[in-house]
Amino acid sequence: MSTLPYNHLIAVPAGGPPDDVEAAHDEHRNPGTALDLDWVESVRVNRSAVERRAGSLSGRRTVKKQWQAAWLLRAITLMDLTTLSGDDTAGNVRRLCAKARHPVRPELLRALGVEHLPIHTAAVCVYHALVPTAVEALEGSGIPVAAVSTGFPSGLSPMEQRIQEIHASVNAGAREIDIVITRGHVLTGNWQALYDEVKAFRQACGPAHLKAILGTGELATLRNVGRASMVAMMAGADFIKTSTGKETENATLPVGLVMARAIREYRERSGHVVGFKPAGGIKTAKQALDWMLMMKEELGPDYVRPDLFRFGASSLLNDIERQLDHHVNGRYAAGYRQPMA
């Protein structure tokens, strides 16, 4: 197998050691803008055009074979490796963190010629109760812990409690907070309430980055997805994120396209940069490549870097490792070889 120019293709944050990861992490903050209701109301979505474009992406063969391994290694560096189950334990989370530090088996990395690169996931995402365990298990790695917060997944607990949750997770060491919005504010067109809510969450986060989960599968229309994206960004969300992973419909390419274009429009009009995180139901290497291609085409190469793009995924890493195995060995490894994630 020929050696590929992985150094150019793999977005290991800043290409370097943990300190650089932290620098990359702090690079982008979105200060937000005033709520501009005319702008929000002007958001339109041409559903059939969006579906056509999304269909053309998933129908294509995304990346040629010889580049696929490099793109898949990059996908790993974009991943918020996640566990959000009722039966999560400290033991599971420690194993997940070990996987986040070393997501690919050393013999595969050697065979790919990238054993010298510090490949790890972008973050580990857990419930608040597991934040201290994850922080401890990731110490010294530079990998941030993300906590789902604010009454995840419904977001319907009392406001004061939701704010306290953010404070508790930040105090426990979470550097990223994935909040959920009140979907009802979108469904009733109460943009002021949505803006105030996200702004209060952003303030509670302090230095931690805020990712706003829109719960797109519960927003009824793509137009609502576009408008909610815009309001969340105006309120200061550092990332907008599709789903909790618990809705019936989670991250889809049409929804992703609408959100990516909202990010582009917000950037053009405000000059502020916002990241994007599709989450829920992204399980295969092929899906990951479709998403990465879409981001690169819609928003440029910065959007296949971990400071601006994340996959929220609990099982994607498994399939990526399988595909890398296939690339190296010409066959698929048995499932038990990738016991985690």
Ligand SMILES: O=C[C@H](O)COP(=O)(O)O
């Ligand atoms: O935020 C991440 C999602 O909850 C993960 O969803 P998943 O289990 O479908 O990969």
